[in-house]
Amino acid sequence: MIKRRVAVLILAIVSSTLLVGCNNLSREHPDRIVNVDPSIGYLDGKFRICRENCPKRTEKVLDDADYAVMQAPPVSIQQSEPPITLPVSIAIPANEHAxxxxxxxxxxxxxPTSNGYKTIALLTKAAKQTAVAIELIGETDxxxxxxxxxxxxxxxxxxVVRWLKSHGVNARISVEAKGGCCHPAPYDTTETALQEKRRVQAKVQQTIEKGGRTRK
Structure with missing residues (x-):
C-alpha cells in the first residue's frame, strides 16, 4: 500500500513539472508553439485529414466551346439573321413533287428566329394541304x-415535329438529327455562315394526280 502511494505521488510530481515546463516554453518561445488546424487534403486518390501543405485535387478543365454554347446570352439577330428561305422544288419521280x-x-x-417562325408557318400550310410525307433534319453550327x-x-x-402535329398535320414524318463540331475558339456567333447552319431542313413530299394537280 505504501509503495503504491509513493508511486502515485512521484507520478503527480513529474506531471506537474512537465506542465510547468510547457507553460514556460509557451511564454518564452511563443514562436515554437504553432496551432495548426486540421484540413482536408487529396492524398493517394482519396480526401483525408492533414495539417500542413495539404495537397488539393486538380480542378476540372472546362471545355470553353461547350461553356460558350451553354452560357452565352441570346444573340439579337433581327437585323442580321438570314432571310426567309422560300421553298425549293426538287426533282423526284414523275408522279411526285417535293x-x-x-x-x-x-x-x-x-x-426559331423571327424569320424561322415565318418559314414554319409556310411549311405548316403546305404540309396541311398537300403533304403525304415529311422529312425533317435538325442541324447546328x-x-x-x-x-x-x-x-x-x-x-x-x-x-418542328410538335409544331406540325399541334397544327393538324397528319402526314407521315421521318426525322434525323446532325450536330456540328468543333469550331475552335474564338468565334463570332453572328457570322452568317454559322447562322445558316442553325436550322431544320424540311422536305415536304406530295403526290401529283393526273392532270398535274397535287393531291389534297
Whole structure:
C-alpha cells in the first residue's frame, strides 16, 4: 500500500513539472508553439485529414466551346439573321413533287428566329394541304462539343415535329438529327455562315394526280 502511494505521488510530481515546463516554453518561445488546424487534403486518390501543405485535387478543365454554347446570352439577330428561305422544288419521280423549307433557329437554342417562325408557318400550310410525307433534319453550327450539338439538333427537330402535329398535320414524318463540331475558339456567333447552319431542313413530299394537280 505504501509503495503504491509513493508511486502515485512521484507520478503527480513529474506531471506537474512537465506542465510547468510547457507553460514556460509557451511564454518564452511563443514562436515554437504553432496551432495548426486540421484540413482536408487529396492524398493517394482519396480526401483525408492533414495539417500542413495539404495537397488539393486538380480542378476540372472546362471545355470553353461547350461553356460558350451553354452560357452565352441570346444573340439579337433581327437585323442580321438570314432571310426567309422560300421553298425549293426538287426533282423526284414523275408522279411526285417535293418542296424544301429551311427553318432557322436562335444560337444555342431550340427556338426559331423571327424569320424561322415565318418559314414554319409556310411549311405548316403546305404540309396541311398537300403533304403525304415529311422529312425533317435538325442541324447546328459547329460551335461546341459533338455531344451538346447532337442533343441541340434533336431538340430543334422535335420542336418542328410538335409544331406540325399541334397544327393538324397528319402526314407521315421521318426525322434525323446532325450536330456540328468543333469550331475552335474564338468565334463570332453572328457570322452568317454559322447562322445558316442553325436550322431544320424540311422536305415536304406530295403526290401529283393526273392532270398535274397535287393531291389534297
Amino acid at each position: 418542296d424544301i423549307f429551311i427553318v432557322q433557329f436562335e444560337f444555342g437554342k431550340s427556338i 459547329d460551335i461546341g462539343t459533338q455531344k451538346y450539338n447532337d442533343k441541340l439538333a434533336s431538340r430543334r427537330m422535335n420542336f
